[in-house]
Amino acid sequence: MLGFTALELARFQFGFTISFHIIFPAITIGLASYLAVLEGLWLWKQDVVHRDLYHFWSKIFAVNFAMGVVSGIVMAYQFGTNWSYFSAFAGSITGPLLTYEVLTAFFLEAGFLGVMLFGWNKVGPGLHWFATIMVAIGTLVSATWILASNSWMQTPQGFEIISGRVVPVDWLQVIFNPSFPYRLAHMTVAAFLATALFVGASGAWHLLRGNDIRPIRIMLSMAMWMLVLVTPLQIALGDAHGLNTLKYQPAKIAAMEGHWGNTPGQSVPLILFGWPDMAAEKTKFAVEIPHLSSLILTHEWNGQFPGLKEFAPDDRPNSTVVFWTFRVMVGLGVLMLLLGVWSLLLRYRRTLYQSKPFLRFAVAMGPCGLIAILAGWLTTEIGRQPWVVYGVMRTKDAVSNHSALALSTTLLVFIVIYIAVFGTGVSYMLRLVAAGPADISDSERQGSHQTQRPARPLSAVPDDVDPTIDLPESEDR
Amino acid sequence: MGIDLPLIWAIIIAFGLMMYVIMDGFDLGIGILFPFVPDRDDRDTMVNTVAPVWDGNETWLVLGGAALLAAFPLAYSIILSALYFPLFLMLGGLIWRGVAFEFRFKANDSHKPFWDKAFAWGSYVATCSQGLALGGFINGFEVKDAAFSGGVLDWLTPFSLFTGAALVVAYALLGCTWLIMKTEGELQRRMIKLARPATLAVLAIIIIVSIWTPLAHADVANRWFALPNMLFFAPVPALVLATTWAILRLLGGEPHVGPFLFTLFLLFLGYSGLAISLWPNIVPPAISIWEAAGPAESMGFTLVGALLVIPCILAYTAWSYYVFRGKVKPGEGYH
Secondary structure, eight states: TTOOHHHHHHHHHHHHHHHHHHHHHHHHHHHHHHHHHHHHHHHHHOHHHHHHHHHHHHHHHHHHHHHHHHHHHHHHHHHHHOOHHHHHHHHHHHHHHHHOHHHHHHHIEEEEEEEHHHOTTTTTTHHHHHHHHHHHHHHHHHHHHHHHHHHHHOOSSSEEETTTTTEEEEEHHHHHOOTHHHHHOOOHHHHHHHHHHHHHHHHHHHHHHOOOOHHHHHHHHHHHHHHHHHHHHHHHHHHHHHHHHHHHHHHHHHHTOOOOOOOOOOOOOEEEEEEEEETTTTEEEEEEEETTTHHHHHSSSOOOOOOOOGOOOGGGOOHHHHHHHHHHHHHHHHHHHHHHHHHHHHHTTTOOTOOOHHHHHHHHTTTHHHHHHHHHHHHHHHHHTTTTEEETTTGGGOOOOOOOHHHHHHHHHHHHHHHHHHHHHHHHHHHHHHHHOOHHHHHHHHHTTTTOOOOOOOGGGGGOOOOOOOOOHHHHO | OOOOOOHHHHHHHHHOOOOEHHHHHHHHHHHHHHGGGEEEEEEHHHHHHHHHHHHHHHHHHHHEEEEEEEHHHHHHHHHHOOOOOOHHHHHHHHHHHHHHHHHHHOOOTHHHHHHHHHHHHHHHHHHHHHHHHHHHHHHHOOTTEEESSTOOOOOSSSSHHHHHHHHHHHHHHHHHHHHHOOHHHHHHHHHHHHHHHHHHHHHHHHHHHHHHHHHHHHHHHHHHHHHHHHHHHHHHHHHHHHHHHHHHHHHSSOSSSSSHHHHHHHHHHHHHHHHHHTTTEETTTEEEEEHOOOOOOHHHHHHHHHHHHOOOOOHHHHHHHHHHOOOOOOTOOOO
């Protein structure tokens, strides 16, 4: 298709399906913890506003969770259908980690999600809060297993290769591989940040529409506090993760920085913008800040780190792509910091809920946490190339023997189905957000509605919103 | 002799797949029966009977995939790449019907017929592709240097087309008898009428597969018809006939739970018949569970989690079926 090779199409298919998938678990992780905090506040302060917010966000959580489950089924099979050589070679390590992830998620869904979504009137308040906390912990444990698997592919250790297959020798080393703690912390905090931005944008949108009620204000305020506290932490974590990457995957850092080579005794400037050209082996149109890369990456005024030319051309990741995806992520991070600082300033002036430019900025930043997550993942995954297991197996040796025709057929169908299905789901979620948190009388009615107890997340949502994509009338008949 | 980890894992995966076939079987069957039930209220009742349980059912499929990768990476890589298209169609069908299932309740009246059709089509596509995959699996895969070396359409044979259609009929019978248990009145009578031909069709399918596979595969014929084996396995066909007879007899009276339980047993017999034919191969025709097994370190590590969690899942599942026991009346839903 369009002159792409089967390998490129398989990579694109994986990138497409996992990019769609990661959005939902990221919000699931953030919202689960947010809900646990809201319910805790309700139990502690007995202020109905927290209970109403809990009910409001738990409906959105339910839809989002279901989307995550459905898009996740594809991932469990894609390793085998599209990356069979990788599965045969390294399945002995990634398989058990994935199985533990499924078992954890399964256990969480079976044990506590039902109580959390449908048990408000069925169990006592303490037990209900416990269920919410267990769901929040469950989402974090799930993420831990997946990130252990991904981190092992980035910085593998704790294994031997026996007759052409990976054999684990030390599971603790496999799980706690060098990049795992950094990746786990960076991704978890990213999920919290993306959720805070989403919640904040929802609140700001309602305020802009004149829906200035207490739950909306509290929603925005909590989201902004989260942003103020967590953005600096995320920047520090990102820096630490970068240093870890420099130690274990120096080629990735060189590609991210568009850094081709060192002159003895000279510092490395930070290239703010430019166009890394893989063929010409240099970064064109570079706008540089002297010494800054040395300072950031080596913490020395004239420190040096390897440039891309020090790696064989076959071992270089695509600098043009990761240079920019990395800058998108960092740029959005700076905007998040700005939004947080602005909110502090407005709080001090007591105009947080009135400033139109600020509220518009907050709405615009709504999806930016998710975009930053995608940009970050693109950076770390494309930056790992040409390896699928870093330094151990090349991506071109991992892919199944499918033809470009077979792959482009399935890719096109995936794109159509995903856009129709998840587009509908997301529009449904946004309509729930637009409906806003209920007032007190509404939530009483809601309470009696929740006595039934089906085990499906989407059923936690009342049926009065039509999520259907606008189909032409003729198709319906 | 130590613990036979490949054997334990083969049993766990076979059990998980059977749970999936049985449990998702009847809810896919509901979608398959949609074209036979035009009335919208009846359709709502049908869907409501499985509403509380269906997505728990599908999680067994994810567990099966992940456990196969963990315990038998070689089998996972060969089978999944060989069955690329049917599995891809299955996933597409499952996603499509899964959301259609939910959206048909949330949609307004003018959009509802669209999601109804989507639900039925998704169920047919998912079931049929599972059957195609099963047929391809029984036929076996061309393997060279521990990798699938056949063509992308190798799974497409007259036999797999037959199993594709066969699974649609089998799931329809499961759906039918499930509804006999869960509904009453006109809808239940309609299901009883449908169940009779469906039962006979399933019997015919089992007989055809039992003749077709030994004719096509000499080792399957040897397994069943070599002398001591034949005596051991003789109860399987006998039980199949007895079970079919029992279902038909129950349908003549005032059936309730009986037909569903016997249908489950019938499918279990079919499933164990296949297991007898293929044992001990996990990648037919020549790779056994011991040859495809991953390292003991991987199997042992994962077994700890599986043994802790699977009993909890079973207990919870049983409890949730207990909570939602009894007939579903028209208009009374979980929605």
